[in-house]
Amino acid sequence: MNVGVSASTSRRYTALIVLGVCAFAVSCAGPRATTGPRVIVLGFDGLDFGLTRDLMAQGRLPNFSKVATQGMFAPLGTSLPAQSPVAWSTFITGRDPGVHGIFDFIERDPKTLVPYLSTTRTVPGRHNLPVGPWRFPLTAGRVELLRHGVAFWEDLEAHGIPSTIIRMPANFPPSGKAARELSGMGTPDILGTYGTFSIYTSDPALVGQSPSGGAVLSVDDSSGVVHAHFDGPNQPFLRTPQAMHLDFAVAVDGTRQFAKLQVGNATRVLRVGEWSDWVPLRFDVSPLQTLSAECRVLVKELTPYFVMYVSPLNLDPLAPAEPISTPSDYAAQLAKATGRYYTQGMPDDTKALKAGLLTVDEFLAQSRIAFEENRRQFRYTLDRFDGGFLFYYFGDADQVSHMLWRTLDPGHPAYQAAIDAPRAGVIPGIYTDFDAIVGEALQHLRPDDLIVILSDHGFASWRRAFNLNTWLKTEGYLVEASHTSADETGVIGDIDLKRSRAYGLGMNGLYVNLKGREAYGIVAPADRDALLTEISRRLLQTKDPATGAAAIAHVYRREEVYSSAGYDDLAPDLIVGYAKGTRVSDDSPLGVVGPEVLTDNRSAWSGDHEMDPPSVPGILLSNRRLTTAPATLQNLAGTILQQMGIRGFPH
Amino acid sequence: MFRGGLKLDKALVARAKRYADLAGYSSVEEFIGYLVEKELAKLEGSDSEEEIKKKLKGLGYIS
Numbered sequence: 249m250n251v252g253v254s255a256s257t258s259r260r261y262t263a264l265i266v267l268g269v270c271a272f273a274v275s276c277a278g279p280r281a282t283t284g285p286r287v288i289v290l291g292f293d294g295l296d297f298g299l300t301r302d303l304m305a306q307g308r309l310p311n312f313s314k315v316a317t318q319g320m321f322a323p324l325g326t327s328l329p330a331q332s333p334v335a336w337s338t339f340i341t342g343r344d345p346g347v348h349g350i351f352d353f354i355e356r357d358p359k360t361l362v363p364y365l366s367t368t369r370t371v372p373g374r375h376n377l378p379v380g381p382w383r384f385p386l387t388a389g390r391v392e393l394l395r396h397g398v399a400f401w402e403d404l405e406a407h408g409i410p411s412t413i414i415r416m417p418a419n420f421p422p423s424g425k426a427a428r429e430l431s432g433m434g435t436p437d438i439l440g441t442y443g444t445f446s447i448y449t450s451d452p453a454l455v456g457q458s459p460s461g462g463a464v465l466s467v468d469d470s471s472g473v474v475h476a477h478f479d480g481p482n483q484p485f486l487r488t489p490q491a492m493h494l495d496f497a498v499a500v501d502g503t504r505q506f507a508k509l510q511v512g513n514a515t516r517v518l519r520v521g522e523w524s525d526w527v528p529l530r531f532d533v534s535p536l537q538t539l540s541a542e543c544r545v546l547v548k549e550l551t552p553y554f555v556m557y558v559s560p561l562n563l564d565p566l567a568p569a570e571p572i573s574t575p576s577d578y579a580a581q582l583a584k585a586t587g588r589y590y591t592q593g594m595p596d597d598t599k600a601l602k603a604g605l606l607t608v609d610e611f612l613a614q615s616r617i618a619f620e621e622n623r624r625q626f627r628y629t630l631d632r633f634d635g636g637f638l639f640y641y642f643g644d645a646d647q648v649s650h651m652l653w654r655t656l657d658p659g660h661p662a663y664q665a666a667i668d669a670p671r672a673g674v675i676p677g678i679y680t681d682f683d684a685i686v687g688e689a690l691q692h693l694r695p696d697d698l699i700v701i702l703s704d705h706g707f708a709s710w711r712r713a714f715n716l717n718t719w720l721k722t723e724g725y726l727v728e729a730s731h732t733s734a735d736e737t738g739v740i741g742d743i744d745l746k747r748s749r750a751y752g753l754g755m756n757g758l759y760v761n762l763k764g765r766e767a768y769g770i771v772a773p774a775d776r777d778a779l780l781t782e783i784s785r786r787l788l789q790t791k792d793p794a795t796g797a798a799a800i801a802h803v804y805r806r807e808e809v810y811s812s813a814g815y816d817d818l819a820p821d822l823i824v825g826y827a828k829g830t831r832v833s834d835d836s837p838l839g840v841v842g843p844e845v846l847t848d849n850r851s852a853w854s855g856d857h858e859m860d861p862p863s864v865p866g867i868l869l870s871n872r873r874l875t876t877a878p879a880t881l882q883n884l885a886g887t888i889l890q891q892m893g894i895r896g897f898p899h
Numbered sequence: 900m901f902r903g904g905l906k907l908d909k910a911l912v913a914r915a916k917r918y919a920d921l922a923g924y925s926s927v928e929e930f931i932g933y934l935v936e937k938e939l940a941k942l943e944g945s946d947s948e949e950e951i952k953k954k955l956k957g958l959g960y961i962s
Binding site: 353354362363364365436437439440441442443444460461560594598599602647650755834835837838851853858 | 951952953954955956957958959960961962
């Protein structure tokens with residue numbers, strides 16, 4: 249990882265020290281409440297209010313209905329924008345993005361205009377000792393969580409209530425301020441990405457492809473044995489970056505349709521179409537150090553061509569190279585008790601399906617594996633939950649809904665009746681799985697216990713794609729880079745920032761190219777207000793030629809919707825609320841200018857939520873009537889803490 | 900050290916000297932050397948544009 253590269257030792261030692269200090273602090277936090285009422289909060293990412301309501305009405309979610317009868321069921325207002333890192337950070341802190349500093353999946357540094365994933369940052373070691381081709385870090389690098397503000401579990405702990413926070417998004421590295429934590433969405437693979445899959449193949453039709461979020465690697469299977477290697481992160485001790493490799497071999501028996509994988513000391517017999525269990529991997533970092541990882545493998549074909557899918561190389565939960573739990577050995581404890589598991593924050597391989605390199609059925613099988621791992625851990629955690637507060641997260645409804653929402657929308661541009669109609673029950677099936685999860689939790693409840701079930705946002709069919717940068721160019725606010733010069737200074741994607749007044753970056757963000765703030769700013773601060781007013785008005789007037797309807801439902805101005813707590817320069821000037829059914833195009837978030845503003849979304853990624861927040865509410869279920877006012881993610885944690893007798897949150 | 904090869908604004912050097920003294924550096928040269936090294940470390944540790952895009956595309960939301 250560039251992140252994790254440093255993967256190895258020095259950072260790990262730092263993490264261990266930090267986590268050790270935190271564990272000590274927790275152990276010294278005073279008497280623990282283990283006998284009072286307990287609170288269980290289940291976070292189901294992306295559970296849609298409308299679909300949940302309909303399934304409850306059909307009697308298909310009996311445990312949800314039971315809870316609702318005891319307390320409440322209501323739509324839950326999501327965050328602005330309706331993106332999971334933003335939404336969960338809002339829930340965690342009870343504050344808006346202006347305070348927690350997470351404005352989008354993707355943000356940019358105004359001084360360098362380099363985009364980055366919003367929740368974490370890697371800080372390299374400060375001093376290196378160069379010796380020949382080597383460099384030896386003298387101080388450790390680290391990964392920083394960029395979410396600011398006070399997490400609600402800090403107040404719980406301060407009141408002596410032990411908290412267990414499992415897979416909370418936007419909590420990597422874990423805060424170290426709960427009794428037990430396992431990091432979730434935001435946790436990278438060993439390359440430092442949110443998940444990079446690999447396809448090893450001899451199929452000439454696949455070789456040469458460059459799928460987004462993955463790699464296709466050519467292999468020779470003519471001898472009956474495929475020799476190849478896994479790509480690891482860069483060697484942390486080399487001055488010139490060079491990826492570490494781990495060799496493997498696959499002996500192919502095309503007649504009997506199985507293969508034998510040999511990597512290090514691990515051997516796996518792989519049948520075509522069957523997912524392997526976790527394969528442990530060890531990269532040699534130095535003669536005395538190794539980097540542990542793990543992967544799952546699917547042999548897709550052996551004849552006429554060799555095609556093998558390899559999952560993103562996950563951090564090894566038994567020896568994670570990055571801090572992923574509190575205490576630091578908790579991740580390993582879970583693995584020893586329930587088996588190895590996906591440590592990657594978003595395990596469902598949507599990218600491989602989107603690229604057509606996993607079939608729908610292969611994707612669903614992989615998603616089910618991740619769900620079952622999580623369910624085993626949930627049962628283990630629930631069985632040992634003897635007091636305090638438990639938050640537990642499930643993410644697969646969100647990921648599968650992204651990929652299969654069209655199965656619920658025959659009007660979707662990518663809908664294919666033969667493929668999609670038979671799968672119309674897949675997403676409702678996940679909802680019924682969650683109903684069973686709720687049922688298991690209810691069995692553990694005592695009379696005074698509180699259970700809360702929430703989702704961070706809902707879902708909608710994503711039919712139309714809006715390229716915000718193309719729109720800005722069409723309207724005369726953005727100048728497209730010519731890409732004819734070797735000097736690309738001031739160019740981000742296709743945008744010539746030396747001549748553009750505004751640009752789109754991230755999923756919902758629109759930035760004014762403001763002088764004094766942006767590296768190549770050309771808009772005087774005195775002109776910002778008028779420019780924002782004009783752009784907002786013209787965005788709201790934009791009609792989709794395919795439907796005649798407005799493409800944009802609302803445009804929000806930063807200073808009108810966010811608090812100001814020191815992160816204004818990171819925030820978009822405008823947050824675009826796309827009309828339900830429309831989302832920013834795939835390519836606009838990194839600065840690509842396309843030929844058309846609005847196009848049909850023909851991608852397998854057919855459902856989304858990055859639309860105007862009121863159109864995609866989440867759900868709130870509880871066995872108590874928590875509030876009579878419209879519930880929002882932002883006020884929910886404070887409401888729950890009040891139920892526990894704790895006031896003063898949020899801070 | 901840099902005196903022979905670099906020209907810095909006098910006012911900037913004066914400001915740097917004030918903070919070098921406050922922060923306990925033995926000389927303004929040591930302080931400025933530290934600042935340059937810190938910025939270089941950021942650049943040397945940062946990803947290439949392609950690596951950044953690769954990481955962002957791992958989200959699945961974009962391509």
